[in-house]
Amino acid sequence: MGENPWQPLLQTFEKLSNCVQTHLSNFIGIKNTPLSSSTIQNPISFDSSSPIVTNNSNLQKLPLKDKSTGPVTKEELGRATWTFLHTLAAQYPEKPTRQQKKDVKELMAILSRIYPCRDCADHFKEILRSNPAQAGSQEEFSQWLCHVHNTVNRSLGKLVFPCERVDARWGKLDCEQRSCDLHGTSSMDF
Numbered sequence: 001m002g003e004n005p006w007q008p009l010l011q012t013f014e015k016l017s018n019c020v021q022t023h024l025s026n027f028i029g030i031k032n033t034p035l036s037s038s039t040i041q042n043p044i045s046f047d048s049s050s051p052i053v054t055n056n057s058n059l060q061k062l063p064l065k066d067k068s069t070g071p072v073t074k075e076e077l078g079r080a081t082w083t084f085l086h087t088l089a090a091q092y093p094e095k096p097t098r099q100q101k102k103d104v105k106e107l108m109a110i111l112s113r114i115y116p117c118r119d120c121a122d123h124f125k126e127i128l129r130s131n132p133a134q135a136g137s138q139e140e141f142s143q144w145l146c147h148v149h150n151t152v153n154r155s156l157g158k159l160v161f162p163c164e165r166v167d168a169r170w171g172k173l174d175c176e177q178r179s180c181d182l183h184g185t186s187s188m189d190f
């Protein structure tokens, strides 16, 4: 029997569906199970910058640039910085010390001055002017950050993230016996 003539079309459709599903799942933080893995032999995650690889021989056709070295793009820097900031917010104590609240304000102010993308830094400074950092508690900080991230998203024409899902998307660092947790005030701190 000859090969099904619709097979290549179906495979392309399946890859596209998985790609869209992966993007949406990454955005809102749901673990993604591809529709089928039968046609995907390399567990390479999809993003708009990485080619879809279907077999080992295609690996040789990948661009020579090793993505683990060399300068990063504005997008990569942005993703890494948001990861840092949302993880910090998730890890932030319920009852922060006065110093911790001051540190958050300073960190944001410093970012708005020396973030290594001039336009982004200027833009962030403007955003902070109308949305000063709020870090009176863990929830306040993570919601404020979600809100300012959405302000950046909107200005770039991106989807707005549902802030009620921020704790599901981000979380405390996975550290043994919670040894990475930040500590907040105790009755002795006042």
Ligand SMILES: Cc1cc2nc3c(=O)[nH]c(=O)nc-3n(C[C@H](O)[C@H](O)[C@H](O)COP(=O)(O)OP(=O)(O)OC[C@H]3O[C@@H](n4cnc5c(N)ncnc54)[C@H](O)[C@@H]3O)c2cc1C
Binding pocket: 026, 027, 028, 029, 074, 075, 076, 077, 078, 079, 080, 081, 082, 086, 111, 115, 119, 120, 121, 123, 124, 145, 146, 147, 148, 149, 150, 152, 153, 156, 158, 160, 161, 166, 169
């Ligand atoms: C302070 C700052 C200012 C920036 N300013 C600019 C700028 O002016 N111009 C520019 O081109 N780029 C800017 N960037 C980069 C930009 O925000 C993105 O990081 C970049 O475009 C890559 O976007 P992304 O779609 O991969 O997801 P990102 O926006 O990087 O988000 C990463 C992940 O965070 C989650 N997420 C998305 N929105 C929220 C939210 N509101 N709350 C919680 N989680 C969320 C999603 O799961 C998403 O996949 C800035 C980055 C930072 C940190």
